[in-house]
Amino acid sequence: MTIAVLGAGAFGTALAISLAQRGPVLLWARDAAQVAEMRESRRNDRRLPGAVLPEVLTVTDRIEDAAGCDIVLLGVPMQKMGGFLSENAGLLDGKVLVSCSKGIDLATGRGSVALIEAACPGALAAVLTGPSFAADIARGLPTALTLACRTDAPDLQARLSTPTLRLYRTTDTIGAELGGALKNVIAIAAGVVIGANLGDSARAALMTRGFAEMNRLAMKLGARPETLMGLSGFGDLVLTCTSLQSRNFRYGIALGSGSAFDPGVTVEGAATARAVTGLARDHGLEMPIAAMIAALCAQKISVADAVTALLSRPLKEE
């Protein structure tokens, strides 16, 4: 049975290319002109320049074509996920729906599993997350990801693993999706540190204290510590805070250095920082780094004032 990937962004396209090593894959994009161009060129120059689409990968703008697929990967950005699921619930309910997005929905404070379960109660919801740049996956470089599903899902793990994409599975969907969502906020913060020339030592401190914040919220919401220590938390945090391939990190560098940044680029951490401050407030948690990033993204505070505010917090035990 064909696997469908909905959303021909960088990540959806890369996953479709990797999965095509195992058999037919359907890749859906909403824009008919983009689909025509991709069929003609066998590339996705809009979202993943340079990658070649294998012949067993079919590109379509007819979302109904996914009806014949039992496994459907969702590659639309997080803040579009809720609307997308409601619009297409009739088609998607009853299927295995694997969210590949990283973030917290601002409108509801939910992660993607809760969004899927609300819109498509008959579906089996899963999350695919972890350290993986689309360009690396598309080039066939080795990558390891976490597949999280409330029901233990070794069959799904086997179906979505490829010779270059090694999947580890867990039933801790909360931990897996929070790890992927929260590391983007800390990656923006790490970028700010580098962009403002505060140094590698400050970045390491920021990553460590950011990881403490990630754990604080994730544990409060029911995640398991080992999930945050794994690929979807620690692994992705390290990748995204240290690589210029990361859009969240680059956005942070732009904020820190006062440079312009293309608003068309997907930067999930900005909306997630806002969502996190709401969740932290609701749960009585202190998340000072996330709060500073939300304020910086909203241009409510300067970089200098954000640094001063973080450094002047009361001294405490680690």
Ligand SMILES: NC(=O)C1=CN([C@@H]2O[C@H](COP(=O)(O)OP(=O)(O)OC[C@H]3O[C@@H](n4cnc5c(N)ncnc54)[C@H](OP(=O)(O)O)[C@@H]3O)[C@@H](O)[C@H]2O)C=CC1
């Ligand atoms: N890129 C990466 O390396 C990785 C990305 N991710 C995650 O994957 C998710 C998607 O990111 P990525 O693929 O990079 O993003 P891109 O910016 O490359 O692409 C976003 C895609 O979503 C489509 N889209 C946007 N809104 C809608 C909508 N309402 N309905 C249908 N399609 C829509 C866009 O279509 P259009 O072109 O028509 O606007 C585009 O194809 C994010 O949550 C990201 O964190 C995870 C791991 C790695």
Ligand SMILES: O=C(CO)COP(=O)(O)O
């Ligand atoms: O999640 C990612 C790598 O694991 C991609 O990070 P960016 O969205 O910051 O590019």
